[in-house]
Amino acid sequence: MFAGGGEAALIRRYFQGLTSQREGIVNGIGDDSAVVEPPAEGCLAVCCDTLVEGVHFPADIPAEALGHRALAVNLSDIAAVGGEPLWAVLSLTLPADDSHWLEGFADGFKLLADRYGVALIGGDTTRGSLAVTVTVIGRLPKGGGILRSGAQPGDGIWVTGTLGDAALGLKRWHDRAGVPLSGDPALLAAQLFRPEPRVAAGRALRGVASAAIDISDGIAVDLSRLLEESGVGATLILDDLPRSEAYIAEGGDLATMLHGGDDYELCFCSPPLSAEMVEQLSQQAGTSLTRIGTVDATPGLRGVDGAGNVCALQSDGYDHFSS
Structure with a gap:
């Protein structure tokens, strides 16, 4: 459990309404599941990355930088298939509810999300060793995206x-x-x-x-x-x-x-x-x-x-x- 009102208060303070909203969101943070309307045409691209302290980032990384990085590595996966990022889900495991750290992390996440028009629509928080998991959903034109499997001799x-x-x-x-x-x-x-x-x-x-x-x-x-x-x-x-x-x-x-x-x-x-x-x-x-x-x-x-x-x-x- 977290102090100062617990998990629900932490989510409301730092993440609910954090990012700019965009089309397709029926219901975001606050319910058991986010509800979105998929694009009328084309495909959805979905990727997920987990970052663990001491494995993917040093323990003394600035909080704002980790917020940026956690989203950026997922946007890079969407970019690789030629997609346009739409929505994100964030799962955050924290050793403590450090308000200064959380403000920095949220700021870093928000700045990058707003630059690319990504809306944070849900997620989870829990206590434990520091780790961040982000899932990003994007859209692709009809016919799909750029895959790893299409290279030909002479390219x-x-x-x-x-x-x-x-x-x-x-x-x-x-x-x-x-x-x-x-x-x-x-x-x-x-x-x-x-x-x-x-x-x-x-x-x-x-x-x-x-x-x-x-x-x-x-x-x-x-x-x-x-x-x-x-x-x-x-x-x-x-x-x-x-x-x-x-x-x-x-x-x-x-x-x-x-x-x-x-x-x-x-x-x-x-x-x-x-x-x-x-x-x-x-x-x-x-x-x-x-x-x-x-x-x-x-x-x-x-x-x-x-x-x-x-x-x-x-x-x-x-x-x-x-x-």
Whole structure:
């Protein structure tokens, strides 16, 4: 139980009416179930992610950043299939009803939800070790979304944004020894705590991408999952992997880019694109698009370095159940 009026009072104070409302909500927070009207046409996309303290985020993450991150990782999944997010459900496990922490968490969640027009329509709260589960429901045009299974030999492989920033930011956060981060390390940590979901990019890629996946566990393992679903292989040009200026300045290496995870960028495949089409898509996506390789018929993932040497790339990345 929670003090100060208990669970019901906590929900009313911090979450009921938190986000802007939108069409389709018959009844939201306050009943046993939220009730929504599905879109008249098209499909629904549903995703769910759980974040656990010490596994998905450090114990000293700012509360506002956790509120942002908990929603952002789900919006990234909706983006990967080309969807438009509509509604969210939040389940929050708390060690205590800390009003200052809850206000920060709610603020971070609300700011991102309102930016993307996502309405919080229900959820649950309970006492225990800190963990956050968010479910997001979105909509897709008739015919469905962009799947992992459509890549074909000859397709280009592309990524949005840059790679490795969040993983290196986590290292810098752990190494800071209580000193506030500034400069490039702070920029890298911001990519970890407040990832930017590529919702606009996903919608721009409808009808363009043959396959897509969001990069949560590292480009090597996530691209390998896409290739396996499509029954193809690929070769990456390692020197073409996009690096931020902060990443370069902080000495980020290739291994962190390939295997670090937490990028929440989109990796997608497509038939050849003209320079004009790439520029148009980049403007619609609001971020850079970089071609990093080519799909081929030979199973597996390979990399080519600047000297032309070809090597097999291990599909390593974050895995909860790896040994």
